[in-house]
Amino acid sequence: MGEVAGRPLRADAERSVRAILEAAERVLVDDPAASLEQIAAAAGVARTTVHRRFASRQALIDALAASAVRQLARAVDDGRPDTAPPLVAMHRITADVLQVKGAWAFALGLPADPDSETAELQREVDRRCVVVLERARAEGLLAQDADLDWVRRVYYALIGESLRDGADGADGADPDALAARVVETLLHGAGPRG
Structure with a gap:
């Protein structure tokens, strides 16, 4: 702030x-x-x-969006995407991001001007996400030929669905339970364990 x-x-x-x-x-x-x-x-x-x-009202909305994305970026950084074991980082980041996204749904749903601070911060969040996914792939948690941009987009969609599902009470909206569900689904899908 x-x-x-x-x-x-x-x-x-x-x-x-x-x-x-x-x-x-x-x-x-x-x-x-x-x-x-x-x-x-x-x-x-x-x-x-x-x-x-x-x-103006627009200045307030712009500040709201920037503040929310800064909190999202801090949540990602707090998960230590560069240094924590990838599975630990993925879980921590996911739980923290779920909390931020749950608290700032309006602000994080706003479209950002591509040249704004908000858009730049969102691109940095995307980049940091790919760093974790690259590390997960290097450890064999993801297929070596996985398209990491696609995996990132699926990950984001799972987070969005978890928030909607969590709001309906499926996991009591517990960020750790929702994070475990997101990471488990991302890494293993819905198929049987072999």
């Missing part, structure tokens, strides 16, 4: 921005057309506070 419009924030201002972004996610996931006034009310701040921090 730390800055808005290129300016560093004081601790109280940073808390205010965090509250606004969290409220924006809650409000916009239910009503994508919600006004800045509705977001301000949900954040417990004055409308002028929102306008002081964000020049």
